[in-house]
Structure formats: structure tokens, C-alpha cells
Amino acid sequence: MLKPFLIVPVLAFPVLAFLSVPAFSQDAAPAPATPPAASPMRSSVPAEYVNKVNPVKPTPESQARAKKMYGWDCAMCHGDHGDGKGDVATDQKLSMRDYRDPASLKGLTDGEIFYIIQKGTGQMPSEGDRAKPDEIWNLVIYLRKMASGQTTASAQPPA
Ligand code: HEC
Numbered sequence: 627m628l629k630p631f632l633i634v635p636v637l638a639f640p641v642l643a644f645l646s647v648p649a650f651s652q653d654a655a656p657a658p659a660t661p662p663a664a665s666p667m668r669s670s671v672p673a674e675y676v677n678k679v680n681p682v683k684p685t686p687e688s689q690a691r692a693k694k695m696y697g698w699d700c701a702m703c704h705g706d707h708g709d710g711k712g713d714v715a716t717d718q719k720l721s722m723r724d725y726r727d728p729a730s731l732k733g734l735t736d737g738e739i740f741y742i743i744q745k746g747t748g749q750m751p752s753e754g755d756r757a758k759p760d761e762i763w764n765l766v767i768y769l770r771k772m773a774s775g776q777t778t779a780s781a782q783p784p785a
Contacts (some may be wrong), residue, residue: 676735
């Protein structure tokens with residue numbers, strides 16, 4: 627009879643862990659005042675990812691999907707247009723880059739961006755298994771397009 631009570635918390639854990647990520651930052655000590663450009667982002671990405679070539683040829687459909695996924699999973703922090711002014715980022719005072727600025731993702735290879743989206747970094751949660759590799763590569767393409775003002779995602783609840 628104990629079992630159902632044990633199973634529910636176990637199933638709920640990944641969801642709760644994801645939801646509580648922004649909350650952690652409230653308890654955490656204030657972040658050191660290092661400007662984003664100086665943070666050693668690359669060091670956390672394993673070498674075998676760094677030079678991975680994006681295998682995906684974007685189609686209008688796959689990019690429409692990327693736009694939706696961005697709206698569901700990213701815009702709350704990175705902002706509808708990649709400006710880094712999403713509600714969660716603002717509330718939690720996260721230090722965000724502005725993807726509308728072509729310089730902001732210039733220092734990262736596609737493989738590094740893929741790895742960061744899949745695994746998360748710092749205060750950013752991972753996509754993990756929620757996104758298939760092809761979908762993550764499409765997100766990489768979508769992020770790069772933000773620098774040219776070609777994107778208009780809006781935050782929306784999952785369908
Ligand atoms: C809870 C807020 C949050 C969510 C949700 C989130 N991110 Fe992030 N993201 C961050 C923060 C904060 C950083 C900077 C992390 C660091 O350097 O410590 C970051 C970093 C990144 C980076 C590395 C370049 C940079 O800006 O530093 C990429 C690429 C990225 N995010 C893409 C995404 C994508 C795509 C999604 C959705 C699938 C997403 N993020 C969801 C908060 C978030």
C-alpha cells in the first residue's frame with residue numbers, strides 16, 4: 627500500500643527539479659560580478675562536442691517547431707526575441723546575453739550551443755530528453771537567426 631506514495635514523488639522529481647531551478651538562485655550567494663563575456667563558458671563543454679557540425683538542414687516546418695519550443699522552454703528566460711528579458715530572468719535577476727547582438731553567440735560553436743541546450747549550464751536547466759537531437763540542432767539555428775531579427779517567438783504554454 628505504500629507504493630503509490632513512493633512512486634508519485636519519484637515521478638514528480640524531474641518536474642519539480644526543473645521548476646525549482648530559478649528558485650535556487652534566491653538562496654544562493656550573489657553571483658560574482660564577472661561580466662558575461664569573461665565567463666569561461668567553453669570550459670564546461672567536452673571537446674567532442676565543440677567541433678560537431680550541425681547535421682540538420684532547416685525546413686520551414688522544423689524552424690516553426692523550433693520557434694514553438696523556444697516559446698515553451700526558453701522565452702521565459704531568454705525573452706521572446708532573445709533579448710534576455712524573459713519574466714523568469716527578470717524576476718531572478720539572471721545575467722543574460724542579448725541574442726539580437728550578433729557578437730553574443732559568436733564565440734560559441736554550434737556544437738557548444740547544442741551541448742549547453744541539451745545539458746544546461748549554470749542557472750539554465752537542461753532540455754535533456756524533452757528535445758530530440760534534431761530539435762536541438764534546429765534550436766541552434768533558430769538562436770543564430772535572432773541576430774538577424776528573423777524571429778518572433780512568443781512565450782506560450784505547452785500545447
Ligand atoms: C531558467 C532560465 C533559463 C531557461 C528556461 C533557459 N535558459 Fe539558456 N541560459 C540561462 C542563463 C542564466 C544562461 C547563462 C548561464 C551561465 O553562463 O551561467 C543561459 C545560457 C544559454 C546559452 C549559452 C550562451 C549564453 O547566453 O550564455 C544558450 C545557447 C542558451 N542559454 C539557450 C537556451 C535555450 C535554447 C533554451 C530553451 C531550450 C534555454 N536557454 C532555456 C537561462 C535560461
